[in-house]
Amino acid sequence: LARASSQAALGCFLHVDESLALAAARAADERRAAGELGAMGGALLGVPLAHKDIFVTQDMPTTAGSKILANYQSPFDATVVARLKQAGTVSLGKLNCDEFAMGSANANSAFKPVLNPWDQERVPGGSSGGSAAAVAARLVPAVTGTDTGGSIRQPASFTGITGIKPTYGVCSRFGMIAFASSLDQAGPMARSAEDCALLLSAMSGFDERDATSIQQPPQDFHAQMLQAREGATAAQPLKGLRIGLPREFFPAALSADVAGAVRQGLAELEKLGATLVDVSLPRTELAIPVYYIIAPAEASSNLSRFDGVKFGHRAAQFDDLLDMYKKTRAEGFGPEVKRRIMIGSYVLSHGYYDAYYLQAQKLRRMIADDFQQAFQQCDLIAGPVAPTVAWKHGEGKDDPVKAYLADIFTLPGSLAGLPGMSVPVGLGEGGMPVGIQLLGNYFKEGQLLHAAHALQ
Numbered sequence: 001l002a003r004a005s006s007q008a009a010l011g012c013f014l015h016v017d018e019s020l021a022l023a024a025a026r027a028a029d030e031r032r033a034a035g036e037l038g039a040m041g042g043a044l045l046g047v048p049l050a051h052k053d054i055f056v057t058q059d060m061p062t063t064a065g066s067k068i069l070a071n072y073q074s075p076f077d078a079t080v081v082a083r084l085k086q087a088g089t090v091s092l093g094k095l096n097c098d099e100f101a102m103g104s105a106n107a108n109s110a111f112k113p114v115l116n117p118w119d120q121e122r123v124p125g126g127s128s129g130g131s132a133a134a135v136a137a138r139l140v141p142a143v144t145g146t147d148t149g150g151s152i153r154q155p156a157s158f159t160g161i162t163g164i165k166p167t168y169g170v171c172s173r174f175g176m177i178a179f180a181s182s183l184d185q186a187g188p189m190a191r192s193a194e195d196c197a198l199l200l201s202a203m204s205g206f207d208e209r210d211a212t213s214i215q216q217p218p219q220d221f222h223a224q225m226l227q228a229r230e231g232a233t234a235a236q237p238l239k240g241l242r243i244g245l246p247r248e249f250f251p252a253a254l255s256a257d258v259a260g261a262v263r264q265g266l267a268e269l270e271k272l273g274a275t276l277v278d279v280s281l282p283r284t285e286l287a288i289p290v291y292y293i294i295a296p297a298e299a300s301s302n303l304s305r306f307d308g309v310k311f312g313h314r315a316a317q318f319d320d321l322l323d324m325y326k327k328t329r330a331e332g333f334g335p336e337v338k339r340r341i342m343i344g345s346y347v348l349s350h351g352y353y354d355a356y357y358l359q360a361q362k363l364r365r366m367i368a369d370d371f372q373q374a375f376q377q378c379d380l381i382a383g384p385v386a387p388t389v390a391w392k393h394g395e396g397k398d399d400p401v402k403a404y405l406a407d408i409f410t411l412p413g414s415l416a417g418l419p420g421m422s423v424p425v426g427l428g429e430g431g432m433p434v435g436i437q438l439l440g441n442y443f444k445e446g447q448l449l450h451a452a453h454a455l456q
């Protein structure tokens with residue numbers, strides 16, 4: 001807590017509650033004394049963490065990084081928050097993020113930017129930028145994040161930490177403020193794959209309050225991470241693991257520093273016994289237009305609930321109901337959110353639906369099929385997380401499309417609903433961290449964590 005407030009200039013936290021945290025820590029001590037260890041044999045009991053401010057919390061305000069939710073207090077906890085609470089974790093507060101998780105630099109937070117602790121002139125990535133910077137600055141050992149199109153993996157890469165986005169449906173979306181419901185997934189971010197495995201075990205699992213939650217028994221991802229491969233040796237724990245390198249993930253335009261660090265990581269994986277195989281994901285480039293049609297379409301629908309009636313901000317003066325809606329939304333939403341509502345409303349409107357939205361849905365299926373083709377030849381897929389290291393604040397500010405293009409390597413896995421990780425592998429330009437992206441087939445989180453753990 002002291003570190004969190006001494007490092008306030010980084011902008012990681014939107015809300016810190018010292019008395020709640022101390023009370024939770026005391027309760028954890030009492031539970032330990034009484035032998036009530038909870039999930040993962042007590043590994044999480046008393047562990048401090050913080051939640052991305054996209055998860056609703058009963059005892060703290062929730063803003064989703066937006067002025068439209070300023071002073072909003074939820075009557076309940078998100079399932080992910082409730083489960084981590086049951087496991088005995090101690091929440092220090094709520095973490096800054098891009099408004100409604102729309103962005104790649106945390107520059108779209110309505111409240112303040114987040115500074116990258118490695119170089120404060122640079123962005124921490126986004127949209128879980130506060131989450132990533134808080135772990136990188138050692139303000140807290142673990143955090144929650146959400147990933148719709150890369151928002152766990154890309155900030156993890158930009159700040160040299162480890163993050164995992166599980167298979168779509170593994171973590172409940174109940175109480176996670178919706179951006180694009182068919183893509184949104186929660187996941188942990190921490191200093192290591194091992195910490196991520198412990199957190200993910202506690203926060204995941206079936207939830208009847210989320211209609212897309214997957215009905216599978218509770219998973220022990222930590223045990224899966226430690227599970228030795230058949231034929232593996234101490235020196236070669238990844239023996240026999242086939243890692244596919246999609247040629248589209250290594251284009252000529254990939255910056256040399258990122259390519260170098262990723263190749264270094266791949267060489268390390270080979271030393272650990274993995275074999276590298278060439279694969280192809282031919283529709284990689286199409287993931288950008290497909291995502292930037294589907295995500296805004298869903299967002300425009302999800303955000304219609306913020307009308308000044310039920311949640312947060314309401315314009316102070318208005319003539320009638322319609323005027324109240326208009327003023328509330330004009331005042332409450334930031335420019336990127338408005339842009340996406342307009343794009344989303346456009347692609348869903350009569351006459352354009354077939355040309356854009358329907359086409360995008362068809363291509364989404366083909367992108368998912370491409371992965372299944374690739375997984376015939378390999379167990380995991382590896383590549384960069386982002387084409388560059390973290391950029392400087394203000395760069396690309398006037399060009400949203402430039403930021404969209406930088407999502408190229410994270411969007412395909414999101415559209416397919418696959419699990420993905422970012423694991424630190426080296427340093428690039430300006431001494432900034434670079435992560436390698438590992439993607440697995442559905443429900444192969446254990447295999448992903450196993451490879452990431454071996455690499456660390």
Ligand code: GLN
Nearest residue numbers: 101102103148149150151
């Ligand atoms: N950068 C992407 C976007 O702006 C992804 C964000 C996310 O995963 N929440 O939509």
